[in-house]
Amino acid sequence: MNNDISYDAVMARKKDIMKQAVGIDYDEFETGGIAFDYERMMRETGYSLQEMQEIQRETGVGNTPILELKNLTKLARQLAPKGKGARIFIKDEASNPSGSFKARRAAISVYHAKKLGYKGVIAATSGNYGAGVASQAAMRGLKCIIVQECYDSRGIGQPEIIEKARKCEALGAEVAQLSVGPELFYTFLRMLEDTGYFNASLYTPFGIAGVETLGYEIAMQFREREGRDPDVVVATNAGGGNLTGTARGLIKAGALNTQIVGASVNLKGLHMASDKQFNRKSFTTGHTGFGIPFATWPDRSDVPRSAGRPLRYLDRYVTVNQGEVFYITEALAQIEGIERGPAGNTSLAAAFSIAQELDQDKIVLVQETEYTGAGKHIQPQLTFARENGIQIIIGNPEEEIPGENIILPEHPGLIKAKDIDLNKLRKSYIKNCIDITNVTSFTNEDVKFLAEDSKSNTEFVIDTLKELGIRV
Amino acid sequence: MDYAKKGDWVRIHSIVLTPDQRAAQVPEDTKRVPLEMWTKGFLIADEAKIGDTVTVETYIGRKASGNLIEINPYFEHDFGKCIPELLYIGRQLRGILEGGERIE
Numbered sequence: 001m002n003n004d005i006s007y008d009a010v011m012a013r014k015k016d017i018m019k020q021a022v023g024i025d026y027d028e029f030e031t032g033g034i035a036f037d038y039e040r041m042m043r044e045t046g047y048s049l050q051e052m053q054e055i056q057r058e059t060g061v062g063n064t065p066i067l068e069l070k071n072l073t074k075l076a077r078q079l080a081p082k083g084k085g086a087r088i089f090i091k092d093e094a095s096n097p098s099g100s101f102k103a104r105r106a107a108i109s110v111y112h113a114k115k116l117g118y119k120g121v122i123a124a125t126s127g128n129y130g131a132g133v134a135s136q137a138a139m140r141g142l143k144c145i146i147v148q149e150c151y152d153s154r155g156i157g158q159p160e161i162i163e164k165a166r167k168c169e170a171l172g173a174e175v176a177q178l179s180v181g182p183e184l185f186y187t188f189l190r191m192l193e194d195t196g197y198f199n200a201s202l203y204t205p206f207g208i209a210g211v212e213t214l215g216y217e218i219a220m221q222f223r224e225r226e227g228r229d230p231d232v233v234v235a236t237n238a239g240g241g242n243l244t245g246t247a248r249g250l251i252k253a254g255a256l257n258t259q260i261v262g263a264s265v266n267l268k269g270l271h272m273a274s275d276k277q278f279n280r281k282s283f284t285t286g287h288t289g290f291g292i293p294f295a296t297w298p299d300r301s302d303v304p305r306s307a308g309r310p311l312r313y314l315d316r317y318v319t320v321n322q323g324e325v326f327y328i329t330e331a332l333a334q335i336e337g338i339e340r341g342p343a344g345n346t347s348l349a350a351a352f353s354i355a356q357e358l359d360q361d362k363i364v365l366v367q368e369t370e371y372t373g374a375g376k377h378i379q380p381q382l383t384f385a386r387e388n389g390i391q392i393i394i395g396n397p398e399e400e401i402p403g404e405n406i407i408l409p410e411h412p413g414l415i416k417a418k419d420i421d422l423n424k425l426r427k428s429y430i431k432n433c434i435d436i437t438n439v440t441s442f443t444n445e446d447v448k449f450l451a452e453d454s455k456s457n458t459e460f461v462i463d464t465l466k467e468l469g470i471r472v
Numbered sequence: 473m474d475y476a477k478k479g480d481w482v483r484i485h486s487i488v489l490t491p492d493q494r495a496a497q498v499p500e501d502t503k504r505v506p507l508e509m510w511t512k513g514f515l516i517a518d519e520a521k522i523g524d525t526v527t528v529e530t531y532i533g534r535k536a537s538g539n540l541i542e543i544n545p546y547f548e549h550d551f552g553k554c555i556p557e558l559l560y561i562g563r564q565l566r567g568i569l570e571g572g573e574r575i576e
Contacts, residue, residue: 007493074569120532143532153505159549166547169512174530178488179508183495187488187509195534275502327561334562335569375549383552392557408557412565 021199026304033439035449046205064095071335086355086362098135099371106132108210113198120197124188134173150177163375208307211245219253229255230365234347237262238290240310247313263350264291266319280403286346296428318417320349323407344370353417426454483545484538
């Protein structure tokens with residue numbers, strides 16, 4: 001082990017530590033300054049869909065039920081113009097062993113770590129993924145460390161994050177809780193170096209491909225049940241892995257006409273690395289603070305090339321507000337009899353709005369739910385918000401200001417998903433590629449890659465590059 | 473109980489980076505405070521009191537050091553307080569579903 005543990009020294013060893021801890025030589029897939037062979041990386045470093053289904057079956061992951069939300073559908077129809085109001089369904093991922101779809105990602109990572117002979121796994125996550133990794137590690141007899149960003153400098157933490165720490169500990173993991181800051185990554189690297197464990201990153205091909213079974217199951221279950229694919233699948237979008245994996249699975253099933261919609265909670269104006277603002281947000285995941293930066297720069301993750309590339313698959317991206325998600329969470333419990341955690345209901349709030357735009361014979365599917373309980377429930381979350389000076393108001397959600405208030409819609413008709421301009425995100429992604437890689441001229445391969453990675457076309461990429469003053 | 477003895481389950485706290493060691497990109501308010509870490513484990517020394525620097529063996533057998541802050545630590549999070557603002561939602565929705573309202 002290297003003795004220099006200063007921030008700069010550890011960060012300088014990042015590449016070597018990662019190579020040791022992931023077992024993937026990312027250089028092999030690099031083809032240019034910007035381009036890399038994404039599909040080859042997914043193919044050669046991962047597992048086939050059938051292999052993943054078997055791996056997940058071994059630990060009871062997947063094959064979760066699809067539930068039709070008849071009362072929410074009825075409600076949407078009462079609010080929608082005549083003839084509108086698509087049927088709303090939910091894929092109940094809370095039925096996975098650790099209580100969320102994240103068990104799918106963890107299943108493949110942990111299996112792979114075990115196969116390669118690692119003694120343990122580490123994941124940096126404040127969210128459900130920690131519980132997924134801890135649960136899978138317990139089943140496969142590996143040790144597990146979860147590193148989470150948990151407290152502000154007053155030592156105060158969101159009940160939701162604290163609950164996730166409890167869950168990880170309950171499943172036999174060591175949990176290291178940190179105060180706010182991106183140097184969580186530094187601590188994570190030190191632990192990887194110190195233990196020699198596997199980096200069960202959310203963004204390796206294993207972490208993303210594990211979700212493909214979710215997309216695949218959706219298509220298969222709908223074909224069996226309704227004789228066709230869903231028209232729209234809404235995925236909560238944070239780091240992009242959920243959306244990427246689901247979309248890839250749907251494509252693998254041949255569900256090519258299903259529209260993929262990403263949904264995030266609007267947290268505009270709150271800085272993710274700010275000690276003061278950390279506890280002024282009431283959503284710890286599924287919000288724009290992750291959703292937008294990861295969509296416009298996926299490789300900002302903890303591996304050299306992220307396998308989660310949401311822009312590749314997004315047909316539409318919408319935001320909802322915190323109050324709308326809390327409202328729909330209460331609605332799910334009260335009129336559908338299903339109590340689930342709020343973070344997973346971000347996409348449900350969006351789906352409830354989108355359903356009202358579509359004809360009644362259409363199908364909208366929300367592709368995840370998460371477990372709820374103490375800390376991870378709207379009541380403790382709103383209690384926490386109130387104790388941190390956030391106003392809770394019943395009114396018009398349009399007036400919500402993240403970090404200042406949470407506005408519960410006074411009527412369900414006020415729940416409206418708002419579109420984010422995808423072309424703006426695409427341009428921002430291309431600009432980030434230039435700024436971060438410092439590439440000054442583009443090859444045809446780069447242009448083709450950027451077109452694929454932003455789900456646009458070469459014309460769009462060339463026009464954007466020209467706007468930015470880049471020679472092609 | 474202010475003393476922990478060998479093998480007790482305890483919570484420790486440490487400073488990972490002091491404010492001057494923090495990363496350059498960190499916002500001003502975060503840069504003013506240290507990066508702190510909390511973890512738990514079984515006390516290795518024969519005896520220690522709250523505030524002592526100790527080494528513990530974590531649940532998975534790793535060694536970690538820090539200041540002893542809690543003995544037999546437990547979680548205090550719960551279902552929160554009553555949020556009266558939430559109470560209209562179920563009643564409102566049932567009212568609409570039972571045919572009281574039709575908006576076109």
